[in-house]
Amino acid sequence: MYHRVHMLVQPRQAAHTLSGTPQLLRFWVPLALIGLIMGVEQPTIAAVVSRLPNPAQSLAAYEVAFGLAALIHSPILQLLSAGTARIVDRPSYNHMFRFFLITTGALTAIHLLIGLTGLFDRIAGQIIGIPADLVDPARIAFLALAPISAAVGFRRLLQGAMVRARTIRSVAVVTLIRLAATTLFLGSVLWANQAGHRPVPGGGTIAAIAFTTGVVAGAVVAGLRFKRVVIPTLAVGTNEFKTDTTSVAETMRFYTPLALTGVVMTIGRPLLVWSITRSDQAVSSLAAWPLVLSFVGIFQALAMSYQEVVVGHVSEQRDAAELVRRTATVIGMGLTGVAALIFLTPLREVWFRTVVNAPENLMPLILPAIVIVTPMPWIATRIAMFNGILIATGRTAWVTAAMAVRILGYVAFGLMLPLTTSLPGTVVAAITLVGSGLMQLALGVIAYRTQAPL
Numbered sequence: 001m002y003h004r005v006h007m008l009v010q011p012r013q014a015a016h017t018l019s020g021t022p023q024l025l026r027f028w029v030p031l032a033l034i035g036l037i038m039g040v041e042q043p044t045i046a047a048v049v050s051r052l053p054n055p056a057q058s059l060a061a062y063e064v065a066f067g068l069a070a071l072i073h074s075p076i077l078q079l080l081s082a083g084t085a086r087i088v089d090r091p092s093y094n095h096m097f098r099f100f101l102i103t104t105g106a107l108t109a110i111h112l113l114i115g116l117t118g119l120f121d122r123i124a125g126q127i128i129g130i131p132a133d134l135v136d137p138a139r140i141a142f143l144a145l146a147p148i149s150a151a152v153g154f155r156r157l158l159q160g161a162m163v164r165a166r167t168i169r170s171v172a173v174v175t176l177i178r179l180a181a182t183t184l185f186l187g188s189v190l191w192a193n194q195a196g197h198r199p200v201p202g203g204g205t206i207a208a209i210a211f212t213t214g215v216v217a218g219a220v221v222a223g224l225r226f227k228r229v230v231i232p233t234l235a236v237g238t239n240e241f242k243t244d245t246t247s248v249a250e251t252m253r254f255y256t257p258l259a260l261t262g263v264v265m266t267i268g269r270p271l272l273v274w275s276i277t278r279s280d281q282a283v284s285s286l287a288a289w290p291l292v293l294s295f296v297g298i299f300q301a302l303a304m305s306y307q308e309v310v311v312g313h314v315s316e317q318r319d320a321a322e323l324v325r326r327t328a329t330v331i332g333m334g335l336t337g338v339a340a341l342i343f344l345t346p347l348r349e350v351w352f353r354t355v356v357n358a359p360e361n362l363m364p365l366i367l368p369a370i371v372i373v374t375p376m377p378w379i380a381t382r383i384a385m386f387n388g389i390l391i392a393t394g395r396t397a398w399v400t401a402a403m404a405v406r407i408l409g410y411v412a413f414g415l416m417l418p419l420t421t422s423l424p425g426t427v428v429a430a431i432t433l434v435g436s437g438l439m440q441l442a443l444g445v446i447a448y449r450t451q452a453p454l
Helices: 002-009 020-048 054-076 079-086 091-116 120-127 132-144 148-164 168-194 204-234 240-246 248-277 282-304 304-314 321-343 347-355 360-372 375-392 396-420 425-450
Strands: none
Touching: 020 054, 020 168, 020 204, 020 304, 020 321, 020 375, 054 091, 054 120, 054 132, 054 148, 054 204, 054 248, 054 282, 079 091, 079 148, 079 248, 079 375, 091 120, 091 132, 091 148, 091 204, 091 248, 091 360, 120 132, 120 248, 120 282, 132 204, 148 168, 148 204, 148 304, 168 204, 240 375, 248 282, 248 396, 282 321, 282 347, 282 360, 282 375, 282 425, 304 321, 304 375, 321 347, 321 375, 347 360, 360 425, 375 425, 396 425
């Protein structure tokens, strides 16, 4: 299997090889800026919702709805890495596009089935355990998120192909259009609210519509840019590529662990909500946690964008592990230093009080959680590096196993901390996030050192 994937991902030309840390950083910076833009999206949504009526209830409803929606579309998240590693010619693109249609069609059907039946009430009310008055607002927001599986999957698949083709400008254009669409919608809602025209949907539904608007706009632009910029560069196909990359069995062997990784990764957010509902100050913590998570999410997005750099580079140059490791150290230390400067100084209050306009009663729950999650940028960078190496070398099962260990950490910390302490929900969630991330990183180190399939 390893040798087949090795042959599969070899480039047709080596002209794009990056030979040093400065070059690798120059390639990463545009992707990092894209990650930054993506990371700003959730804080922007939260900032607007916090200025609408009933902000605490709206933020809590959106957190529940988005967590479940993210879980449903999680199998297609790794299409970005799959596109980077697999789309090398037109036959491989056509095959991956058919694969996208089948998977996203099934996921969208599942989303609608849950949202339009009593399943949502059972999941949100009985399993997750949210308060009864949040179930209906969360369900409406959840239904507004129904198109995101198809939109996100399509965009990520094409962006992966753009990364492999080194057309980073196209990736940036897609991301900017997505953020612009989300911001334009939120701005119109905020303007209407300030003018005295209260929005008909609740704040949670407004947040969901804003997110959906952005991802659909991004998908449309991704399709247009891909057709114009990338398609002309793809070879018609040779036997070497056509045989492997269009094999259904080969694609399933390669992608199934990645799909499971996306599922396992996304389960973490509902599990964090579950741990919060079992902790002290549950309702207030449910409202405060999205503000914490969206803030640290900016740094995690910057860190995780390095994964695609590693996938593309190691796919083309198998002796690049030492180079990507050195570069990961530079990126991880830099991001953590910036995060510490913000998280551990009064700058954090400037963000939450001035920019996000967090309700005053939530600040005692937000600030200690922010301090705890300070190491996450370094942890996320190392995870991105190991994931990239494992994906590029075809050992995707290790990536899934590492995520499974992380989920065990979510369950263990989320179960024990509420039972043994009286910590507020945001602190429990922050400890769980950091502890489980370290567990995932530990298995990534083991996988890297074994140099063998799982």
